[in-house]
Amino acid sequence: MIKNANEENLYDIIAHNLCVIDNTIDYNIKNNIKLFRISSDLIPFGSNPINTLPWIELFKSEFLDIGKKILTSGMRVSMHPGQYTVLNSFDEGVVKRAIDDLNYHALLLDSFGIGSDHKIVLHIGGVYNDKKAAVKRFISNYQYLEQSVKKRLVLENDDKSYNICDLLEIGTNLNQPVIFDNLHNKINSCDKEKNDYYWINECRKTWREKDGQQKIHYSQQDCEKSRGAHSNTIRINEFMEFYNNLEMKDMDIMLEVKDKNLSAIKCINSTLKKNDIKLLELEWSKYKYAILEKSHIDYIGIRKLLQNKNDYPVIQFYNFIENALEKQNDMGGSINAALHVWGYFKDIATIKEKDNFFNKFDAYKQEKISIKIIKSFLWKLAIKYEQIYLLESYYFLF
């Protein structure tokens, strides 16, 4: 909160955030995830004058260490100021804050010591009942941006105001690359006759050598929620249909999805040129108890599916996973999975922990508490007893 934004707090939060992002990058490297969006909140109040901390100097070596990891692993990062960064506003103060905010994003990426292929993604902003004038204002305010911002800037179509035609016009005019977002284009399209691939090819023309590979945003609609809401997970069949029809695959596809890393790994495994069933076995080790909890039938099905070690039935595997996770919780499955996980501790837990577990377990059976309580207790035990296998498990996420 802004009232807590004193130098000591800011210092502590930044140190903590850098530590977290460092761990996240290690995770990405381990999982072969090559695209990563860095949160704009990495530096709290990064573009607000209330933050007077000279964070660039104070954390110089931490930034450079992280930057080195990004570069040596071949990772590509990006940042995405949200809907509140509006460069084409009528209000001069809003425009000034938007410029300050973009400068902050560029400074942050510069601090990592990484090249101009690591992008800052921006939407155009408001319409104010006159799109032509609003675009004109965007273009003229663009001139006030620092070179450090311009070299990283990419422009994206949004879900209600500026469609992909608008973006191609603006991007071409300013000689800035355009990011195509498939879901935004679906709900705010300029020409329904043209498909995604047409627009992707058009956007390709706006990417220059120094921008790195073309990048697009890919997401799917959450069918239960309002138009434009991102799905919990990437439905693999739908993704593969999109991917298989992509003519040029030399591009980066940034997934926008609630379960982030899970879908990233899913799509990576599904599109690998060189594959090995060991990758699916590794995934299975993480999903196992979540699936056991949701659906015993799918649990058996997956075990059978992975029996042939020369096979790589990746799509069938994720179909099973998606199918199982969509099912409603039932108490029998939850009890079964919880007991399996408890199996890791039954011989090492203290008497007190045993009592605690079975008290909670009985309370759950009598519907007095939710399964979440059991799971968070088991999670604490996994940490205490350093059960690596469980610490990697997705069981605790669902």
Next chain:
DNA sequence: TGACGTCAAGATCCG
């Protein structure tokens, strides 16, 4: 004035 997006952290209430 609230919805929009985002979601962890904080506040509050309950037993």
Next chain:
DNA sequence: CGGATCTTGACGTCA
């Protein structure tokens, strides 16, 4: 106290 549930926030546009 643990746990469940509700509220909040740095930001701007639009209906």
